Amino acid sequence: MNLNEDKKAPLREKDLNMKKEMVIQYIGTASKTGGLKSSHQISPQEFISELKSGATDERLFSCLDSLRVSLTSNPVSQGLARTSATLCDTTGGKARYGLERILGEEKSLSLLARAIEPRQPNMMTDVxxxxxxxxxxxxxxxxxxxxxxxxxxxxxxNIERFHPIVEGLRDHSVQLQVACMQLINALVTSPDDLDFRLHIRNEFMRCGLKALLPHLNIIKSDALDIQLKVFEEHKEEDMIEFSHRLEDIRCELEYPFKQ
Structure with missing residues (x-):
């Protein structure tokens, strides 16, 4: 909205709720006319307002497509990363659609991975x-x-690949600590292969997670407790499976000809 100073002055005097409503109405009009396709002209706050406005499927899909373009065609910034995470939090049943559209762009994951930056805890939490x-x-x-x-x-x-994630656990932000443990659990539990799960978990432990776990366990946070419990439970399950494998190998070595 290109307005001169005379027209901007009365708008600045309006209260915050009125300003938000005007932004939502503006984005709604832009999406219907194709204006949202010029995603480089839309701020992260406008994306968020549109996603929260209860848009129809047509408007929502248009907004998500613009978000995908913006994420992959602009430098990674706190606003873009926060907008991407808000996509999952605010669109309910449409979150999977949004994730699929993000994954449709080859550079999306690399941009997100580069935004795992402990020096920017708010951005990193959402990423x-x-x-x-x-x-x-x-x-x-x-x-x-x-x-x-x-x-x-x-x-x-030129750093260890899990170093930024483990460093996020050292931050004083409990939200970031919870988010990092969520990602660790997602990475550790995703592989079907036991050896791969053990490898990923041990790499995290060697990268500093082992030393941090006692400190994380004394933090009073239900959300963090849940993630730590998930980590320990899967660790125990994998160790049981691994011990069974070793027992099978031992039996085969002791009784190689037993049927």
């Missing part, structure tokens, strides 16, 4: 939440794509 959701609800090979994106981003920084 790791989104990556967790992608691992959980994505197609069978989505986990490998997420892991590859995280690996590539770490190689560009």
């Amino acid at each position: 790791v939440k989104l990556l967790s959701a992608i691992c959980i609800v994505g197609e069978e090979n989505t986990f490998e794509k997420v892991l590859e994106a995280i690996t590539t981003a770490a190689e560009h920084r």
